[in-house]
Amino acid sequence: MxxxxxxxxxxxxxxxxxxxxxxxxxxxxxxxxxxxxxxxxxxxxxxxxxxxxxxxxxxxxxxxxxxxxxxxxxxxxxxxxxxxxxxxxxxxxxxxFGNSITTAEHAVALMFALARQIPEANASTHAGKWEKNRFMGVEITSKTLGVIGCGNIGSIVATRGVGLKMHVVAYDPFLSEERAEELGVAKVELNELFARADFITLHTPLTDKTRNIIDAAAISKMKDGVRIINCARGGLVVEKDLIAALKSGKVAGAGIDVFETEPATENELFGMENVVTTPHLGASTTxxxxxxxxxxxxxxxxxxxxGAVSNAINMPSITAEEAPRLKPFVKLAEVLGAFVGQVTEEPIKSVEILFDGSTTTMNTRALISAALAGLIRPQVSDVNMVSAPIMVKERGIIVAEVKRDKSGVFDGYIKLTVTTEKQTRSIAGTCFSDHKPRFIQIKGINLDAEVGQHMLYTTNPDAPGIIGLLGTICGRNEVNIANFQLGRDRPGGNAIALLYLDTPFPENVLAELRAHKLIDSAKPLHFDVNGG
Incomplete structure (x- = not known):
């Protein structure tokens, strides 16, 4: 458990x-x-x-x-x-998605609070004052709302702005024109948003690209009297630059729910009349x-x-519904990668993963992660689908994905091609109705080989005597052959043999096998057919 x-x-x-x-x-x-x-x-x-x-x-x-x-x-x-x-x-x-609406509503609430100076007016009225002329607000209707980051939360704020009869402009590199039209917003570049917006609200994660996105230079491009709202992340706004702009009047007000340092018990923003602050309450509703x-x-x-993966930051999602169908192909992708990883000794420059037929409709991101995990596991034993893409990237290996309509006798298959300085090596496989992975092509040579825990892979010229040679050596050393598959590219050409063994192939016998004139190369292989 x-x-x-x-x-x-x-x-x-x-x-x-x-x-x-x-x-x-x-x-x-x-x-x-x-x-x-x-x-x-x-x-x-x-x-x-x-x-x-x-x-x-x-x-x-x-x-x-x-x-x-x-x-x-x-x-x-x-x-x-x-x-x-x-x-x-x-x-x-x-x-x-769980707190998207709540955070969006908080941003809108801060916008209203700024527009009508509600917190200060409330404090004044509670104090017994009647300063009606002091708290002159501005209308939100017909004003321009600039939304920086139009994802889950930003898109909700945008639609709320549209509902309030505001003109909404949005900056988000990943926002498509179609999605912008659906939301009823205008997609613009960041500098145009700065120039047009009366209210600016931030809804982007804190990354190297978004850190300090609102600084003195950005503020200088904004309208005089702009109001800025941040319910996203501290660090998006340079606080000292915002404070200077508030004091000068360039920025008319700010609604700040997040701070550069939290908990924020001391901050120069506190006590400023044109600033509404809250203690990171964006998601704080029951x-x-x-x-x-x-x-x-x-x-x-x-x-x-x-084994279902939802809303993962560092792993492709796998729904509970697709997990049973995907699982055998995840194992297939892993053993294809493991095969190439075990037979390739020189550094890998690039990897191409081809999805043919029915496999193109699957969660290919998950399958790619599995293939990469198998590929580098011979060098890094504790790798898995999460860590593999990072490790591959760190090694400078280029990964390409190709999808293709059904092109052969199989409903669908996966083909992995690896390129090094010296050669290109490929292997393809599929899963039949028994959900077990099978190799169907190696080095362009067709065959049908069940994948076993212990295997022996040989390359050789297509000549008489190979079956006898391999059978004799295995028999003499008490290595039982569970399955034996041969393939060749043409009569008298290049050939391969793939043996499924009950036990590992003895290391001391490899030298004898490799020295034989009929064997070009021999490689014992191991596959984790029961894991994952």
Whole structure:
């Protein structure tokens, strides 16, 4: 039974979901605040469910020897060292949709609060003053709303802006013209957004490209009297530049829910009359807190029990519905990669993965990850589908994907081609109705070979005596042959043999086999046919 640690406060219903799905769970909501105690216990768990209090550092990940999945109940994963988790093959999940509406509504609320100076007017009225003339607001109708980042949350804010009869412009490199038209917004470049917007709201993750996206240079391109709202991430706005612009009047107001340093107990923004601040409340509604907790419990349980992957940061998603159909082809892709990885001794420059026929409709990203894991496992034993793409990239290997309509007798197959400085090597395979992987082509030579745990692969000229030679050597050394497949490119040309053995081929016999005039090369192979 898989075991999960919940180290931050999470809904009791979420804890019950783990139990109902067959996952053992330890609910220790204060453990995430105690780094040493968490470090001492993390090695016992397959999964770690967190919110924002737990910091999943490289040191913690190194101690998490059994950890398979980290689940963040919420959208932000700033508190997780994703590269370190990926290198260790640990899936990192979040819940990008659970608090989208809540965060979007908070941004809109801040926009209204800024437009009508509601917090200051409220404080003044509570103090017994009647400063009607002091709090002159502005209308939102017909103003231009600039949305930076038009993903899950940004698109909701955009549609709310359209509903408020605002003109909405959006900057997002991944926003298509079709999606912009569907939302009713104008897609623009960032500088045009700065020039046009009366209100600017940020809804982008914090990355190297978005960090400090609002700085003094950006503010100088904006309208005088612009109002800026940030409910996304601290670090998107350079606070000292914003403060200067607020003091000068260039920026008329700011609604800030997130800060460069959190918890933010001291900040020069505090106390400024034209600033509305909240303590990172974007996701703080009863509905959102419950939703993200339930979602992360369901996602983690589905992965640990069924192998389904949802909303992973560092792994292609695999739905619970497609997992049974995909599983044999994941194994196929892995053994194809493992074959090439074991027979290729020189550095690999590039990999091409061809999907033919029915395999083109599958989750090819997951299949590519599996193939890459098999490919580099002979050199890096602890690699998996999560860490493989990163390791391949670090080695400078170029990966290409090709999809093709059905072109042969098989409904669908996968072909892996690897290029080195000296040669190009390819292998193709498919799965039949028994869901077992089979090799159907090696080096352009057709054959039909069942994949076994222990195999022997030879290349040789097409000449009489190969079957007898291999059979004699195996028999003399008490190596039983479970299956024997031959193939050739033409009569008298190049040929291959693939033997499925009951036991590993003895290393001391390889020299004898390789020295024979009928054998060009011989390579013992090992495949993890039962794992994964």
């Amino acid at each position: 898989p075991r999960v640690l919940v180290s931050d406060k999470l809904s009791p219903t979420a804890v019950q979901i783990f139990k109902d799905r067959g996952v053992e769970v330890d609910y220790l909501p204060d453990l995430g605040k105690d780094k040493d105690a968490l470090l001492a216990r993390i090695g016992d768990y397959d999964g770690l469910a967190i919110r924002s209090a737990t910091k999943v550092t490289e040191k913690l990940i190194a101690a998490a020897t059994n950890l398979k999945v980290i689940g963040r109940a919420g959208i932000g994963v700033d508190n997780v060292d994703i590269p370190a988790a990926s290198r260790r093959g640990i899936i990192v999940m979040n819940t990008p 509905e959102a807190q419950e939703n993200v907790a339930l979602q992360i419990a369901e996602q983690m349980a589905d992965y640990l029990i069924k």
